[in-house]
Amino acid sequence: MLRACYDLLKPGGRIVLTSIFVAPDATEAQYRRAIAARGRGSGSRREITGLLTAAGFEGVHARDVSRAFARSSRAFYETASRYAEELRESWGTETFEDRLGSGRATLELIEEGVLKRGLFWARKPGRVSSSKGARPRDAAPRGSRGGRR
């Protein structure tokens, strides 16, 4: 996926991404709980910066944004609990219970230091060129007629 992003960028283009991952020092049991709560992740912060470098990017940076992740997760869980009746009706009971359960598990794992979230950014080597004057269809998907409206 990161290699595909590299190819899609112009020289000097930038990639910025966030990713949730399991802390490298998590125990096997914690890792299994994290996978159960969030699905399979992409590995540690070091692995993601390594993947960016391996894809050809330079100027790779990472910042831990786990504290904000904890605040957002807590706000999600508490507010969803407060609006339980409406959300059950809107999402259906099964989906509501799944999402709330996942939210609770996610919050617990963040507070235990098992789940982390990082902000990553990097640049494709080469000189930045302006997009001005480029034809609009340059960014159109292959085989498309240029989006919909």
Place this chain on the structure above:
Amino acid sequence: MVKRHSVEEARTIERFKDRYARAGTRAERAVEKAAIGANVGSNGYTTIEQADKIGRLAGLRRGMRLLDIGCGRGYPGLYLARKTGCSVVESDLPLASVRLAVRRAERQRTAGRARFVLSSAVYPPFRPGSFDAIVHTDVMC
């Protein structure tokens, strides 16, 4: 041409199908605002402050072309297009989510600078060198 989805892509579509089918209630807006600080079409953890930082790190400005992979209901791509004046291609797999992103773009009057594509993150259907910047928020987890 009929495109077949991979097992992983099919799982993603199934996982988010219900989430987007009934999006936008009063309760959902309350949850979104509490979690990220605004109602901008998010169902994740990227706060408004983080979206602004992403825009700065990506160096976005008018005339630039941004690809938002796994855009969901259009965040942060449409938000960044509105804030910075860049154009954006919003891409995701579930049709329901992309439809919501289209509606959001029309509401916030960024539709003229936004395009929408049903596409996976692994095999994006664009020409090489098409974009000045790419963002994706928690698509890899």
